[in-house]
Amino acid sequence: MSYKAKFKVWRGEGGEGKLEDFTVEVNEGEVVLDIIHRLQATQAPDLAVRWNCKAGKCGSCSMEINGKPRLGCMTRMSTFSEDETITVTPMRTFPVIKDLVTDVSYNYQKAREVQSFTPPSSVRPGEYRMKQVDVERSQEFRKCIECFMCNNVCHVIRDHEENKTNFSGPRFLMRIAELDMHPYDVADRQDAAQEEHGLGYCNITKCCTEVCPEHIKITDNALIPMKERVVDRRYDPLVWLGNKIFRRGDNGK
Amino acid sequence: MENTHNTERHEYDVVVIGAGGAGLRAAIEARQQGKRTAIVCKSLFGKAHTVMAEGGAAAAMGNVNPDDNWMVHFRDTMRGGKFLNNWRMAELHAKEAPDRVWELEAWGALFDRTKDGKISQRNFGGHEYPRLAHVGDRTGLELIRTLQQRVVALQQEDYETHGDYEAYIKVFAECTVTRLLKDGDAISGAFGYWRESGNFVLFDAPTVVLATGGIGKSYVVTSNSWEYTGDGHALALLAGAKLINMEFIQFHPTGMVWPPSVRGILVTESVRGDGGVLRNSDGKRFMFDYIPEVFRDKYATTEEEGDRWYTDQANNRRPPELLPRDEVARAINSEVKAGRGSPQGGVFLDVSTRLPAEEIKKRLPSMHHQFKELADVDITAEPMQVGPTCHYIMGGVEVDADTGAAAVPGLFAAGEVSGGMHGSNRLGGNSLSDLLVFGRRAGAGAAAYVDALKSRPKVLPEQVTEAREEALAPLGHTGENPYEVHHELQRTMNDLVGIIRKSEEVAEALEVVEKLKERVRLVGAAGSAVYNPGWHLAIDLRNMVLVSECVARAALIREESRGGHTRDDFPEMSPEWRRRLLVCSTQDGSAVEVEERLQPGMRDDLITLFDRDELKKYLTDEEMAEFDGIAKS
Ligand SMILES: Cc1cc2nc3c(=O)[nH]c(=O)nc-3n(C[C@H](O)[C@H](O)[C@H](O)COP(=O)(O)OP(=O)(O)OC[C@H]3O[C@@H](n4cnc5c(N)ncnc54)[C@H](O)[C@@H]3O)c2cc1C
Ligand code: SF4
Ligand code: SF4
Ligand code: FES
Numbered sequence: 001m002s003y004k005a006k007f008k009v010w011r012g013e014g015g016e017g018k019l020e021d022f023t024v025e026v027n028e029g030e031v032v033l034d035i036i037h038r039l040q041a042t043q044a045p046d047l048a049v050r051w052n053c054k055a056g057k058c059g060s061c062s063m064e065i066n067g068k069p070r071l072g073c074m075t076r077m078s079t080f081s082e083d084e085t086i087t088v089t090p091m092r093t094f095p096v097i098k099d100l101v102t103d104v105s106y107n108y109q110k111a112r113e114v115q116s117f118t119p120p121s122s123v124r125p126g127e128y129r130m131k132q133v134d135v136e137r138s139q140e141f142r143k144c145i146e147c148f149m150c151n152n153v154c155h156v157i158r159d160h161e162e163n164k165t166n167f168s169g170p171r172f173l174m175r176i177a178e179l180d181m182h183p184y185d186v187a188d189r190q191d192a193a194q195e196e197h198g199l200g201y202c203n204i205t206k207c208c209t210e211v212c213p214e215h216i217k218i219t220d221n222a223l224i225p226m227k228e229r230v231v232d233r234r235y236d237p238l239v240w241l242g243n244k245i246f247r248r249g250d251n252g253k
Numbered sequence: 254m255e256n257t258h259n260t261e262r263h264e265y266d267v268v269v270i271g272a273g274g275a276g277l278r279a280a281i282e283a284r285q286q287g288k289r290t291a292i293v294c295k296s297l298f299g300k301a302h303t304v305m306a307e308g309g310a311a312a313a314m315g316n317v318n319p320d321d322n323w324m325v326h327f328r329d330t331m332r333g334g335k336f337l338n339n340w341r342m343a344e345l346h347a348k349e350a351p352d353r354v355w356e357l358e359a360w361g362a363l364f365d366r367t368k369d370g371k372i373s374q375r376n377f378g379g380h381e382y383p384r385l386a387h388v389g390d391r392t393g394l395e396l397i398r399t400l401q402q403r404v405v406a407l408q409q410e411d412y413e414t415h416g417d418y419e420a421y422i423k424v425f426a427e428c429t430v431t432r433l434l435k436d437g438d439a440i441s442g443a444f445g446y447w448r449e450s451g452n453f454v455l456f457d458a459p460t461v462v463l464a465t466g467g468i469g470k471s472y473v474v475t476s477n478s479w480e481y482t483g484d485g486h487a488l489a490l491l492a493g494a495k496l497i498n499m500e501f502i503q504f505h506p507t508g509m510v511w512p513p514s515v516r517g518i519l520v521t522e523s524v525r526g527d528g529g530v531l532r533n534s535d536g537k538r539f540m541f542d543y544i545p546e547v548f549r550d551k552y553a554t555t556e557e558e559g560d561r562w563y564t565d566q567a568n569n570r571r572p573p574e575l576l577p578r579d580e581v582a583r584a585i586n587s588e589v590k591a592g593r594g595s596p597q598g599g600v601f602l603d604v605s606t607r608l609p610a611e612e613i614k615k616r617l618p619s620m621h622h623q624f625k626e627l628a629d630v631d632i633t634a635e636p637m638q639v640g641p642t643c644h645y646i647m648g649g650v651e652v653d654a655d656t657g658a659a660a661v662p663g664l665f666a667a668g669e670v671s672g673g674m675h676g677s678n679r680l681g682g683n684s685l686s687d688l689l690v691f692g693r694r695a696g697a698g699a700a701a702y703v704d705a706l707k708s709r710p711k712v713l714p715e716q717v718t719e720a721r722e723e724a725l726a727p728l729g730h731t732g733e734n735p736y737e738v739h740h741e742l743q744r745t746m747n748d749l750v751g752i753i754r755k756s757e758e759v760a761e762a763l764e765v766v767e768k769l770k771e772r773v774r775l776v777g778a779a780g781s782a783v784y785n786p787g788w789h790l791a792i793d794l795r796n797m798v799l800v801s802e803c804v805a806r807a808a809l810i811r812e813e814s815r816g817g818h819t820r821d822d823f824p825e826m827s828p829e830w831r832r833r834l835l836v837c838s839t840q841d842g843s844a845v846e847v848e849e850r851l852q853p854g855m856r857d858d859l860i861t862l863f864d865r866d867e868l869k870k871y872l873t874d875e876e877m878a879e880f881d882g883i884a885k886s
Contacts, residue, residue: 013783029512029628041736045787046780050297052478055518055623057394058300074626097449098784108298112418116406117361125355129370135363139388142363142395146299182361 001028003082007035010089011047013098019087026077032088033061033072036100048099056213059147063100064089069149069211091152092159107148110168113196114175118187134183141178141222143214144171150208150218156201167198170208170218177222180229190230199226260453260717265291267699268443268456270430270485271464273301274393274688275668275695277400278353279462279657282696284407284422288703291456292404293425293445295480299401302466302478302669303688306393307521307619309375309385310689311682312350316371318566321382323347324862330683331863333379333577334647334676335816336831336871337498340855341654342674346683346690353689354386360406362399364388376526379577379680382566390521390619396685428454430484431792432720433461433492433664436710440492440663444720448789451782453721457712460699462657463489463650463666464692470793471801472643472751473743476508476519482793483800485670489650490799490845494659496837497672499648499800500807501817503679504752506581508642510599515627517642520602520620522681524637525574527616528563529604531585532636533593539600540573543584547826547870548576579678579816582641586752589640599640605633641752645684647675647817648807651836657695663702663710667695677816727791730777735791738772741765742797750805755821759809766802770843773798795842802845803837810835810847828873857883 005026008019024038033051040047052058054073061072066087080086094102151169152158168176176193179185193199204227206219216222267283269276272294283290294301313326326347331338354372358364364386365373374383388395408418415421430445443456465485469477486496507520525531533539544552552573553559559572574581585600595601604613610633614621617632624630624637649672650659657665668688675683727735742765749762773795778788813827814820834850854860860868860880868880 013781027513030514031627034514040786041734045734045736045778046785048784048786052296052300052302052480053305054478054515055305056626057391057619058296058304058478060296060300076626101449101784104297112405112408116402116409119359119361123359125352125359128355128358130363130366131370132366135366139363142388142398143391145304145394179361182363 002026005035005077005080005082006085007039008085008087009036009039009047009099011044011099012096015096017096017099019089030077031073032063032065032070032075032077032086035077036072036088048097048101050101057145059145059213062091062147062149062152064091069153071147071213074213091149093152093157094148104148106164107146107151107169107171110172110197111175113168114172114179115187115189115192117179117182117185119184120186123184128184130183137181137221138178140216141174143216144174145214146171147213149211149213153207153211155205155207156198163198163201167201170202170223173197173199173202173226174216174218174222177226180226190233193226194230199223199230202227260455260721262455262457263291265289265456265458266703267291267460267462267696268293268458269462269464269696270294270443270488271301271466271668271670272298272424272426273303273464273466273668274396274400274685275670275692276301276462276464277397277404278689278692279464279665279667279696279699280422281400281403281407282693283462283700286697286700288700290422291425291458292422293428293430293443293456295429295448296427298424298426299397301397302480303393303397303685305478305519306396306685307390307519308377308523308526309387309392309682310350310354310396310685311377311380311384311680312354312386312686313347313382313384314351314354314372314374314386316367317374317383321384325381326350326384327859328862329380330680331676333680333683334678335826336676337815337852338676339654339673339852340859342691344859345654345694346674346687349690350686353686353693357396357399357689360399360403362395364395375523376571376575377681378522378525378575378581380682385526385682387523389615390523390617392685425454429789429792430488431724432716433488434712434716434720435492435661436713438662439710440661441710442712444717446724446782449784451785451788453724455712455717459706459710460663460665460702462695462699463664463670464668464695465670467646467669468797468800468804469643469646471742471746471797471804473747474508474517474641475643476505476517477643483796484793485666486649486803487796487799489659489661489664489666489670490803490837490839491842492661492664493838494661494664495651496648496803497651497834498677498807499646499672499803499837500811500835501647501677502643502804503578503645503647503817504582504641505644506578506585506641507602507639508644509628510595510638510640511597511628518623518627519642519644520637520639521617522578524602524604524617524620527604528607529574529602530572530607531574531581532601532603533588534595535593538574539588539593540576540581540584543580543587544573544576545580548580552576577678577680579819582752583819585639585641595638597638599638601636602639603636605635610634643747645669645679647677647679648672648803653698655694656698656701657691658698658702665695665699667691677818724792727776727778727788728782730775732775732777733772735776735778735787735794738769738776738794739790739797742769742794742801746801746804750801750808753819753821754808756809759805762805763802763809766798766805769798799839799842799845806845806847807835807837810849826871828871828876831871832873832876854879
């Protein structure tokens with residue numbers, strides 16, 4: 001049941017590195033992360049990799065396996081044939097710190113730029129009443145384990161460093177949609193989505209949805225509806241006028 | 254300064270070590286009270302262990318059953334802990350948990366709802382009424398994300414007022430603390446290293462809140478992640494604080510048993526709370542044979558009654574699958590030992606014949622996913638195979654219930670790293686609520702301590718130099734591979750200080766631990782200090798060995814069986830032992846001392862919440878006479 005597999009693992013730090021070859025034991029039921037751990041324990045004690053839960057719940061172990069963004073802990077070795085060489089590389093969109101570990105601070109910065117949940121000041125804790133159907137839409141997005149693989153795969157920033165300032169990536173555009181659909185959120189988020197977070201850059205290719213390990217329908221359920229809300233708002237002359245008037249009054253203060 | 258060369262220095266009022274539920278809630282409180290606060294954690298922000306919690310957070314809101322209230326919750330908690338709990342903590346916890354859960358909702362959490370739009374609550378082992386606020390089976394994720402987003406909200410406020418997101422609260426992620434610093438008796442800061450670069454960090458601060466979680470990585474079969482190396486327990490000991498109840502470790506009854514590489518990964522108790530049953534290889538629901546005397550009148554004695562309970566709780570008793578975890582774990586252990594286990598060495602946990610497939614997918618989505626992806630098992634069509642796994646430590650830093658203060662001035666602790674609240678056994682769902690209640694209290698405790706401080710304790714350069722040298726040592730050694738030493742410790746604790754303990758075996762474990770101490774001093778880490786997991790593990794080993802010694806020493810001394818401590822040679826629960834706490838301390842980290850201490854008796858108004866007949870099962874004759882006196886007056 002146990003066999004020797006051939007692995008190529010990207011190793012290096014500070015911007016330099018290369019694929020290194022390993023031959024390593026694989027046992028029944030194991031996942032790619034197990035193999036990386038076996039390499040650490042037996043051949044490469046300083047091989048850097050992130051992980052925590054080993055059960056697809058924390059989103060730490062994102063990597064690219066044969067070029068595809070995957071969670072190392074949820075990719076079973078049985079999905080490969082025994083003679084296949086398996087290539088493991090770090091996420092490409094984020095700068096590499098060492099080996100499989102990347103600098104994901106871009107994501108935390110973007111998270112901080114999304115205006116927080118803004119409930120009406122009149123509702124006290126304990127007084128919230130929401131129907132299950134009304135919370136389900138946002139709940140889907142709150143399943144996100146922040147593996148950042150959707151941001152990693154999105155072509156707007158993959159190989160386009162220059163777009164990072166103006167584009168928050170599917171993860172945080174989805175966060176805006178989540179708050180916009182929250183039954184008690186009163187903030188006005190549509191302009192910010194378009195103007196500050198770069199919703200317009202997304203051309204709904206759905207690559208983000210395809211890699212999401214939580215199977216969240218990012219594009220269909222978050223991004224497209226968000227685009228529609230923005231469009232409705234912009235082209236509805238009444239709303240547009242309303243906005244303007246509101247804005248003026250605001251500025252006049 | 255020469256001796257802090259290459260060490261960055263930061264000044265804070267409060268340094269919170271840990272970014273799980275307890276740490277984040279503590280930091281939020283400290284910041285809300287105007288204190289400059291650092292949050293330090295070993296993983297990325299949002300990845301702490303709390304993220305893995307599944308079932309829910311226990312709070313007697315009474316949304317599903319209006320008969321629930323703090324007194325019922327208090328009683329359940331004390332019962333679950335076999336009356337060894339710090340009753341003041343159990344009281345505060347039961348009273349404050351609802352407010353802490355509601356507050357999360359005001360910060361954006363979206364719990365599952367009841368029909369009338371309130372927070373829905375689910376059944377769990379040992380809880381008399383449906384009590385766990387939850388989101389499917391990913392409650393921990395909701396909790397940590399909400400707190401994380403609350404931290405961000407505070408940072409946005411600070412940005413508005415000070416033009417700097419990090420003016421009052423900053424997260425130091427992938428940064429490990431290795432030593433607490435003291436000026437005389439009092440805390441003066443903390444020392445650590447960036448995992449990413451290997452550079453050192455010095456926090457100059459009069460208060461430290463420990464919120465580092467548990468110790469499970471000292472065991473082979475565990476539901477815990479690499480972070481659980483008992484750092485906070487060890488840091489507290491080394492700083493002169495005391496640990497209590499270290500012999501009590503919760504083995505969760507249902508961990509995955511197959512494939513080998515995922516052995517120990519948790520199968521949430523919600524499976525049983527929502528109707529799942531345990532069967533042995535004969536197809537028998539064996540839990541009916543394991544209802545202990547103390548719970549005899551509270552659990553169903555027939556399958557029919559147990560099944561009726563799910564729809565009519567007023568007129569039926571709950572099925573024994575929902576006994577407290579220690580009981581269920583021991584029962585599974587016995588069934589397997591008696592040769593009635595499943596093919597893969599566990600027992601069967603079946604929900605497929607109990608609920609429609611759609612309902613299972615809706616209520617237990619992450620379990621469905623986990624088994625499908627990792628074990629090729631479709632839980633809507635076939636049973637799971639499960640067995641006990643090391644899950645939670647009831648023991649930890651001894652703290653003042655109201656403020657979270659440890660014995661060392663300026664040191665506070667909350668969450669899994671603290672001890673007392675759960676007694677000898679924790680009820681499911683009582684941890685997430687514990688994190689919120691006592692995280693907040695520890696944050697407030699630290700803030701009040703800072704306010705009362707006359708002069709700021711100083712960081713002494715010698716201590717910084719020592720801490721640096723200690724951390725660097727493994728990089729200079731060419732000694733043994735740390736992974737091997739770690740593995741031996743895990744095997745030893747698993748085999749000799751596991752779910753069922755015998756005095757010879759525990760004594761043998763102590764001998765092994767003694768030898769491991771020497772080996773730990775000499776382990777070498779190959780490679781540089783840049784993101785080097787071998788080096789990180791070498792540093793963590795000091796903590797794991799120290800904490801394992803506490804567990805084993807206390808386990809050897811306590812000659813009774815109670816909750817998460819089962820002695821084969823002393824199978825009975827002893828009223829005499831109930832009042833005695835075992836308190837661990839160390840002089841210099843080279844050895845652990847254990848002393849016995851009497852736990853104060855429960856306040857009159859709390860003890861009279863229980864029936865005399867129930868108390869009789871736990872208390873000594875002398876205590877009963879006292880109780881009769883109180884009850885009469
Ligand atoms: C799989 C699983 C499911 C669970 N389900 C439930 C449930 O449904 N309900 C429930 O109530 N409980 C549950 N529990 C238990 C509960 O999740 C934990 O007890 C709880 O999350 C611990 O929280 P904490 O805040 O104390 O610590 P954690 O969330 O573990 O956080 C510890 C933090 O400390 C940091 N840290 C540790 N050491 C250092 C150091 N040296 N330097 C810097 N930082 C450090 C870590 O990086 C981390 O950020 C579950 C546990 C597991 C494992
Ligand atoms: S759908 Fe939009 S956000 Fe998602 S990958 Fe494509 S362009 Fe990026
Ligand atoms: S949306 Fe999915 S892919 Fe993106 S970060 Fe969240 S879990 Fe990962
Ligand atoms: S280790 Fe948590 S998702 Fe893989």
